[in-house]
Amino acid sequence: MIAIAFLISAVIFSGGTFAAPPAHPSAGPSEPRAPSGKAPAEAATESGPRAGGKSAKASPTAPKQAAFDSTRAFRYLLEQCALGPRNPGSEGHRRAIDYFSAHFKSLGLSARLQTFAHKDMTTGKPVNLTNIIATVPGKDPKRKPAVFCAHWDTRPRADMEASLMMKSKPIIGANDGASGVAVIMELANALKNTPPAQTIYLVLFDGEDYGHEGNIEEYFLGARHFADNLPAKDIEYALLFDMVGDKNLSLPMEQNSLKQSPELVRKIWARAALLGLKAFEPRVGPNVLDDHIPLQAKGIPAVDIIDFEYPYWHTLADTPDKCSAHSLGVVGRLAESLAITPP
Numbered sequence: 001m002i003a004i005a006f007l008i009s010a011v012i013f014s015g016g017t018f019a020a021p022p023a024h025p026s027a028g029p030s031e032p033r034a035p036s037g038k039a040p041a042e043a044a045t046e047s048g049p050r051a052g053g054k055s056a057k058a059s060p061t062a063p064k065q066a067a068f069d070s071t072r073a074f075r076y077l078l079e080q081c082a083l084g085p086r087n088p089g090s091e092g093h094r095r096a097i098d099y100f101s102a103h104f105k106s107l108g109l110s111a112r113l114q115t116f117a118h119k120d121m122t123t124g125k126p127v128n129l130t131n132i133i134a135t136v137p138g139k140d141p142k143r144k145p146a147v148f149c150a151h152w153d154t155r156p157r158a159d160m161e162a163s164l165m166m167k168s169k170p171i172i173g174a175n176d177g178a179s180g181v182a183v184i185m186e187l188a189n190a191l192k193n194t195p196p197a198q199t200i201y202l203v204l205f206d207g208e209d210y211g212h213e214g215n216i217e218e219y220f221l222g223a224r225h226f227a228d229n230l231p232a233k234d235i236e237y238a239l240l241f242d243m244v245g246d247k248n249l250s251l252p253m254e255q256n257s258l259k260q261s262p263e264l265v266r267k268i269w270a271r272a273a274l275l276g277l278k279a280f281e282p283r284v285g286p287n288v289l290d291d292h293i294p295l296q297a298k299g300i301p302a303v304d305i306i307d308f309e310y311p312y313w314h315t316l317a318d319t320p321d322k323c324s325a326h327s328l329g330v331v332g333r334l335a336e337s338l339a340i341t342p343p
């Protein structure tokens with residue numbers, strides 16, 4: 001993804017005081033906002049090494065116990081990285097498509113490959129791209145479906161490296177790519193025994209990170225194609241998971257999500273507070289251009305769950321040792337809760 005206004009937003013939260021976002025008019029007394037920037041302490045259930053197996057505090061709206069297995073999710077992150085860089089045209093890219101298909105198939109889910117070609121804007125050559133769409137049927141067929149998504153491709157070049165030689169190498173993308181996908185893959189497991197309230201499309205986008213810096217037209221290729229070819233006419237909402245594996249997980253509210261869907265963002269962060277997931281911080285984060293933008297452009301309320309405070313972004317050091325099962329568990333637990341009890 002690209003953080004166009006990252007420096008500006010960094011200024012917003014570097015002062016230590018939390019400025020209310022201009023596009024956040026729905027903030028009410030129940031807002032999970034605290035001066036410390038932390039969620040209410042009484043619901044703190046995130047402190048263990050694994051968020052997966054703990055039950056939520058009793059509450060009439062508290063979703064039931066999570067099945068999301070953070071250890072298994074982390075294994076999915078490792079397995080993706082073991083395929084090597086997964087940038088379009090690479091061997092890892094080809095193998096990853098089979099890997100994802102086999103995963104969803106093994107869980108008895110239909111996984112559709114949405115293939116398309118993109119004409120590279122520099123070389124003019126066609127680049128073959130593939131979105132993977134797995135459908136988890138919901139309990140209520142009349143309810144509009146939701147989309148839970150992440151990008152599976154990795155960046156073809158490590159732009160943020162200092163040396164020219166390093167810059168040209170493809171990244172392994174443990175956090176930028178594999179982490180969000182690992183959450184989606186494990187979610188398919190977690191929802192096996194507890195069907196979601198509404199049908200959930202688990203979507204892995206290709207070609208998110210293909211573009212050269214400064215050329216926005218060549219980013220989000222898979223999400224653009226998906227948005228133009230939606231699996232259902234009406235999508236209730238979409239949740240995007242990107243860079244959610246950082247060991248030091250910090251998930252403020254992304255600005256474009258807030259601007260488009262302030263109420264949905266408020267509900268999601270309130271749910272996280274209810275579950276005691278303190279990494280979800282009730283403060284305004286950076287302004288990020290990501291796969292949620294093409295979905296928003298089609299009128300789908302779309303929220304980007306992203307930790308952009310990651311020093312290894314677009315470097316060769318974006319490797320599994322910078323990530324943790326715990327972080328995947330925090331995000332997975334929220335995703336599972338929203339699937340079972342919609343926001």
Ligand SMILES: [Zn+2]
Pocket residue numbers: 001155176209314
């Ligand atoms: Zn990236």
